[in-house]
Amino acid sequence: MSEQHRSDDAGRAAEGDGRAIVIEGATVVTLDPGRREFAGHVVVSGNQIVAAGPGPAPAYEGARVVDGRGCLLTPGFVNTHQHLYQWVTRGLAPDAGLFRWLTTLYPAWAGIDEESVHVAAQGALAQLALTGCTTAADHHYVFPRAGGDLLAAEILAAAEVGLRFHPARGSMDLSEKDGGLPPDSVVQDRDEILIATEAAVDRWHDPSPGSMLRIAVAPCSPFSVTGELMREAAELARRRGVRLHTHLAETTDESDWCADRFNCTPSEYADSLGWVGPDVWFAHGIHFTDTEIKRLGQTGTGVAHCPSSNARLGAGIARVADLRAAGAPVGLGVDGAASNEAGSLLEEVRHAVLFARARGGPEALTVRAALEMATLEGARLLGRDQEIGSIEPGKLADLALWRLDTLPHAGIADPVAALVLGAPPPLDLLLVNGRPVVEQNHLITIDEPTIATQVARAQQALLAKAG
Known part of the structure; x- marks a missing residue:
């Protein structure tokens, strides 16, 4: 994969055909400051929303007009936590908890390479697109020495599928021999990690408005990373102006591990290393105390809520209502495909509502609050x-048009309830940066059957390599 090849693909992913796009007659949920909802229009020119309001749109000569009657238009979903490479190791250890699941999967992950990561990322990102996702954050932390340029492989896949991409350069430097969980074959030296992480920022991070590609710094977890790496990674990220991400407070095993090793909770440990603030977001965040939740809210530290994965691994249910009430931003993530085989962001919206209510009662999380978390x-x-997440003139044209007039949804009085609580509806149109990526529930940027075949082959090869 040459630099020119990557650049050309990224450029094509950002381009449309030059015509304005007018979506007419849809029910629009804007999530703007007034939380307006109306039957009306949205107009896209280039990569931006230029108009949104009730009733018919003004005339735009030469525009493509999309009939949105019977549809719900929402902002595109934002996936805040995933491990794309795991798409080719789905279905393994289906009945294990986190620590046993990890130790079962590490031997297979030790064999990943550019080819398998590229195919896995294409498959996972395609599924995200088909379930309404326009922006994806990926946490990649396994870098076998013979694997090749794995970050470049998934960046190329994101450009080919056409999603806005925030890869987080992960790392592990605490192996089994040092008291950590991962085997020696998948960890790296701390200095090597810091050099490679800063090189990724230099090479890939685009801070410009409308960027399709931004890098985050993401040591894996307290039980796979030394405190020195956590602290130095935070310093690096803040020096370079990029964001910080890690797993935290996912299981009681992790809490016990931190208590035995550091005599504190995972949250207290992360806080002591400088890992709080509006530039930090944690994956999972299930086992926080009241005091810790208050601290997260006061500092603006975020949480990527992964309800399906948390349930799949029996880790628990995050205190989403309490986190949001405290002022901590909470987004949604599908997590690794090997702990959430569906890889559907729409499914996470539904599960966020159901699990919050199972924990806290019928008013714990509304359907509109869950949609807000997803966007x-x-x-x-x-x-x-300031660029995405709501439908407002001047924001980037990342939009999802859902068809709600088919049998599973026709007659549901509230269209947001139909989307969140009903069966997954057909996705009539997905725009990313103003460019169509999904049309009439089919991906138009890459060939789905071809990717499916390649995914199956990649899994077979990876498992054969692991023995």
Whole structure:
């Protein structure tokens, strides 16, 4: 994969055909400051929303007009936590908890390379697109020495699928021999990690408005990373003006591990290393105390809520209502495909509502609050809420048009309830940066059957390599 090849693909992903796009007659949920909802129009020119309001749109000569009657138009979803490479190791250890699941999967992950990561990322990102996602954050932390340029492989895949992409350069430097969880074969030296992480920022990070590609710094977790790396990674990220991400407070095993090793909770440990603030977001965040939740809210520290994965691994249910009430931004994530085989961001919206209510009662989380978590709050976690996450003139044209007039949804009085609580509806149109990526529930940027075949082959090869 040459630099020119990557650049050309990224450029094509950002381009449309030059015509304005007018979406007419849809129910529009804007999530703007007034939280307006109306039957009306949205107009896209280039990569921006230029008009949104009730009733018919003004005439735009030469525009493509999309009939949105019977549809719900929402901002595109923002996935705040995933491990794309795991798409080719789905279905393994399906009944294990986190620590046993990890130790089962590490031997397979030790064999990933550019080819398998590229195919996995294409498959996972395609599924995200088909479930309404326009921006994806990926936490990649496994870098086998013979694997090749894995970050470049997934960046190329994101450009090919056409999603806005925030890869987080992960790392592990605490192996089994040092008291950590991962085997020696998948960890790196701390200095090597810091050099490679800063090189990724130099090479890939685009801080410009409308950027399709931004890098975050993301040591994996307290039980796979030394405190020295956590502290120095935070210093690096703040020096370079990029965001910080890690797993935290996911399981009681992790809490016990931190208590035994550091005599504190995972949250207290992260706080002691400088890991709080509006530039930090944690994945999972299930096992926080009242005091810790208050601290997260006061500092603006975010949480990527992954309800399906948390349930799949039996980790628990995050205190989403309490986190949001405290002022902590909470987005949604599908997590790794090997702990959430569906990889559907729309499914996370539904599960966020159901699990919050199972924990806290029928008023714990409304359907509109869950939609906000999937859009505007997710954008806030990634530092993009001034550009994406709501439908407003001047914001980037990342939009999802859902068809709600088919049998599973026709007659549901509230269209937001139909989207969030009903069966997954057809996705009539997905725009990313003003460019169509999904049309009539089909991906138009890459060939789905081809990717499916390649994913199956990649999994077979990876498992054969692991023995």
